[in-house]
Amino acid sequence: MKLKTLTLALTATVFASSAAIAEDMTIVSWGGAYSASQNNAYHKPYMANNAGVNIINDESAAEAVAKLRAMNEAGNVTWDVVDVVAADAIRLCDEGLAMEIDHDAMLASAPDGTSASDDFGDLIVSDCFIPQIVYSTTFGYRTDKVGGTPPADVCAVFDTAAYPGKRSLEKRPINNMEWALLCDGVAKDKVYDVLGTPAGVDQALAKLDSIKDDVIWWSAGADTPQLLADGEVVMGSTYNGRLFALIEEQKQPVAMLWDAQVFDLDGWIIPTGLSEERTKRALDYVKFATDTQRLADQAKYISYGPARASSAPLVGKHEALGIDMAPHMPTDPNNAKNTFLYNYEFWADNRDDIDAKFQAWLAK
Amino acid sequence: MTDMTAGSGGEVLTTRDGTPLKAALAIALRREKMRALLLIAPLLLFILLTFIAPIADMLFRSVENDIVRNTLPETVIALQDWDSTTGELPDDAVYDALFVDMKAAVAAKEHTKLGSRLNYESPGIASLFRKTGRQVKKMEPGNAKEKFIEIHKGWGELNVWKTIQQFSPSYTDGYYLAAVDAKRTSEGIVSKPEAEQIYFTLFGRTFFMSVVITGFCILLGYPIAFLLANLPLRTSNLLMILVLLPFWTSLLVRTSAWKVLLQQQGVINETLYQLGFVADDGRLELINNQTGTIIAMTHILLPFMILPLYSVMKTISPTYVRAAKSLGANDWTAFWRVYFPNTIAGIGAGSILVFILSIGYYITPELVGGREGTFISNRIAYHISSSLNWGLAASLGTILLGIVLIFYWAYDKIVGIDNVKLG
Numbered sequence: 032m033k034l035k036t037l038t039l040a041l042t043a044t045v046f047a048s049s050a051a052i053a054e055d056m057t058i059v060s061w062g063g064a065y066s067a068s069q070n071n072a073y074h075k076p077y078m079a080n081n082a083g084v085n086i087i088n089d090e091s092a093a094e095a096v097a098k099l100r101a102m103n104e105a106g107n108v109t110w111d112v113v114d115v116v117a118a119d120a121i122r123l124c125d126e127g128l129a130m131e132i133d134h135d136a137m138l139a140s141a142p143d144g145t146s147a148s149d150d151f152g153d154l155i156v157s158d159c160f161i162p163q164i165v166y167s168t169t170f171g172y173r174t175d176k177v178g179g180t181p182p183a184d185v186c187a188v189f190d191t192a193a194y195p196g197k198r199s200l201e202k203r204p205i206n207n208m209e210w211a212l213l214c215d216g217v218a219k220d221k222v223y224d225v226l227g228t229p230a231g232v233d234q235a236l237a238k239l240d241s242i243k244d245d246v247i248w249w250s251a252g253a254d255t256p257q258l259l260a261d262g263e264v265v266m267g268s269t270y271n272g273r274l275f276a277l278i279e280e281q282k283q284p285v286a287m288l289w290d291a292q293v294f295d296l297d298g299w300i301i302p303t304g305l306s307e308e309r310t311k312r313a314l315d316y317v318k319f320a321t322d323t324q325r326l327a328d329q330a331k332y333i334s335y336g337p338a339r340a341s342s343a344p345l346v347g348k349h350e351a352l353g354i355d356m357a358p359h360m361p362t363d364p365n366n367a368k369n370t371f372l373y374n375y376e377f378w379a380d381n382r383d384d385i386d387a388k389f390q391a392w393l394a395k
Numbered sequence: 396m397t398d399m400t401a402g403s404g405g406e407v408l409t410t411r412d413g414t415p416l417k418a419a420l421a422i423a424l425r426r427e428k429m430r431a432l433l434l435i436a437p438l439l440l441f442i443l444l445t446f447i448a449p450i451a452d453m454l455f456r457s458v459e460n461d462i463v464r465n466t467l468p469e470t471v472i473a474l475q476d477w478d479s480t481t482g483e484l485p486d487d488a489v490y491d492a493l494f495v496d497m498k499a500a501v502a503a504k505e506h507t508k509l510g511s512r513l514n515y516e517s518p519g520i521a522s523l524f525r526k527t528g529r530q531v532k533k534m535e536p537g538n539a540k541e542k543f544i545e546i547h548k549g550w551g552e553l554n555v556w557k558t559i560q561q562f563s564p565s566y567t568d569g570y571y572l573a574a575v576d577a578k579r580t581s582e583g584i585v586s587k588p589e590a591e592q593i594y595f596t597l598f599g600r601t602f603f604m605s606v607v608i609t610g611f612c613i614l615l616g617y618p619i620a621f622l623l624a625n626l627p628l629r630t631s632n633l634l635m636i637l638v639l640l641p642f643w644t645s646l647l648v649r650t651s652a653w654k655v656l657l658q659q660q661g662v663i664n665e666t667l668y669q670l671g672f673v674a675d676d677g678r679l680e681l682i683n684n685q686t687g688t689i690i691a692m693t694h695i696l697l698p699f700m701i702l703p704l705y706s707v708m709k710t711i712s713p714t715y716v717r718a719a720k721s722l723g724a725n726d727w728t729a730f731w732r733v734y735f736p737n738t739i740a741g742i743g744a745g746s747i748l749v750f751i752l753s754i755g756y757y758i759t760p761e762l763v764g765g766r767e768g769t770f771i772s773n774r775i776a777y778h779i780s781s782s783l784n785w786g787l788a789a790s791l792g793t794i795l796l797g798i799v800l801i802f803y804w805a806y807d808k809i810v811g812i813d814n815v816k817l818g
Binding site for chain 2: 093094096097100122124125126127195197202233246247248250261262263376379380381382383384386387388390391392393394395
């Protein structure tokens with residue numbers, strides 16, 4: 032009896048100490064299919080190569096900026112690597128909450144020797160940002176509710192006569208204001224010039240006002256797919272990966288309207304205030320997770336485009352469905368006939384101001 | 396213990412060892428109090444550390460504004476003498492001071508923080524500081540004014556300098572002004588143009604809807620509480636479980652269930668349509684508007700009304716109503732003149748609970764409120780987690796707290812807080 036207790040206690044100690052040897056690394060991301068794709072493409076192979084590291088997934092990327100700021104003020108940053116959209120990376124960099132990255136020195140080069148900064152190109156929108164995927168915010172529509180003429184361009188959203196029924200839009204000015212101006216006759220390259228003036232903001236809001244009562248406003252990426260599946264809306268904006276899952280995995284009667292899709296970026300940042308050892312570990316992970324092969328691997332699980340130019344040719348088939356992923360990428364030439372580039376600097380400067388006007392308009 | 400017999404005539408009562416009885420009693424009472432205090436000390440300390448202190452810290456953020464003075468100390472001093480109304484840019488001394496400050500701020504990586512702070516007041520300043528920061532590293536002293544304006548034309552704009560000057564004191568009322576849709580200009584405090592006013596609308600709506608929700612809770616909760624208090628124990632226990640069951644269910648689950656019920660292709664609309672009460676294109680809009688918020692929140696807060704009502708009704712003796720009836724009152728008079736006044740305390744307690752809970756409610760309006768049914772708390776959450784304008788969030792929160800306290804005070808004056816009974 033005593034011996035048994037002793038053995039048990041001993042085993043427990045051994046387990047405890049071996050657990051202590053494995054270092055925990057907390058990686059923050061968005062959850063759902065997206066986190067699963069990272070888990071398969073990055074975390075599992077990384078942990079297989081680095082037996083001493085245990086990756087913990089945290090799904091609070093949506094509140095990452097506020098939480099990082101609070102952690103930093105409290106002097107106890109518990110996250111090691113954080114997945115954020117580019118706009119948040121810029122914000123975190125401005126606030127001094129994200130570490131500045133020397134992309135060429137800290138990240139892997141392409142297989143042909145191209146430096147990381149050339150491989151990522153323009154996608155490095157902030158000194159702290161390590162690009163990972165290109166995604167787009169675009170529209171999906173119910174194929175059974177648009178009659179004989181499926182919508183071909185984004186202005187169908189504003190055409191309630193041809194396409195009656197509700198549409199879902201994100202409850203923020205970003206993207207909606209641009210689409211409103213595009214459909215109000217503003218040239219694509221003039222959109223941000225116009226939106227930079229008070230009259231331009233009024234013009235965009237006036238256009239949105241014409242469909243105000245026909246809109247359901249969403250705030251979570253899962254809302255539009257659910258609304259489309261329920262038949263609550265006839266069309267709605269969301270992230271292209273969500274629509275891919277709705278159409279290809281759940282086989283709902285929904286189709287993509289790629290027109291005027293807005294490209295956006297998602298990637299990693301490493302928080303400031305980590306110990307030297309943890310920073311080193313985070314950098315080691317990021318170097319692995321953003322190399323050419325790993326970025327291409329992620330596209331096997333979700334329809335977001337890899338951020339490296341060198342990864343594009345390596346994109347293969349969906350792991351479970353076995354379909355070619357390339358035609359589902361927002362960057363595929365067929366989908367990218369008419370795209371819109373999100374202007375990070377414009378929104379970093381004007382977001383608070385335009386958001387106040389947008390919300391005031393919304394509340395009336 | 397005490398020598399009671401010594402108290403004859405005008406003599407002071409004393410204990411056996413000679414201390415006056417009054418003092419001895421006071422000592423004993425004080426000891427009692429200390430013991431009681433020691434017993435609650437852990438809880439008190441816990442509340443102070445985890446509740447009062449963070450709230451005080453958050454409230455303080457609504458006026459705190461050290462960042463300009465700390466990041467640009469020389470510039471703030473040099474800018475003191477500048478008169479913004481002349482329409483002239485500050486003189487070279489200010490730009491020289493800015494050069495010194497920016498060099499230090501860039502080295503400490505503080506300049507972009509200041510840029511984000513001032514961007515709340517004047518859009519564009521964030522990129523002004525970000526871009527200037529990159530160039531300042533390789534900038535040489537001398538001719539600072541020209542060089543700065545060359546780096547970014549923003550340094551040649553009056554508005555930028557006005558903003559820096561206006562927000563150079565360590566404390567600001569700017570967040571509070573923003574929270575009441577106003578701002579400070581060279582002509583004093585003016586309210587913002589109508590297209591930018593939002594907080595008054597939201598405060599008004601939050602108040603109005605909380606009152607409506609409280610009203611519905613009274614209407615729906617009163618009969619249920621009455622049944623609970625008067626049915627035989629077996630039946631009332633079952634009914635009580637039905638009241639408590641949703642109370643124990645996750646808030647998110649209940650709110651999502653309302654979504655399934657209320658949406659246009661949802662259970663209620665589908666049933667009405669199948670029965671022929673509504674046309675396919677005339678389905679009722681029950682969600683993503685105020686109706687949705689009121690329905691879902693009334694349901695979620697109903698137990699907070701029923702439980703205090705029930706516990707008060709339970710204590711009302713049935714003999715009162717019987718006595719009233721035997722004295723000739725009909726059913727209504729007996730209820731209205733005898734039973735109802737006895738339940739006022741329960742209504743008061745329930746109303747305070749429901750009203751205060753709903754005025755700060757966040758998650759349900761966010762999910763089912765659409766654009767017309769959201770509360771001020773949704774805006775506070777936005778400023779905490781998205782815009783990072785914590786100062787504005789803190790001032791909105793302070794105002795909300797103030798409103799609740801005023802209501803509490805008014806309630807105490809009108810009804811009396813002693814009349815509130817939770818059981």
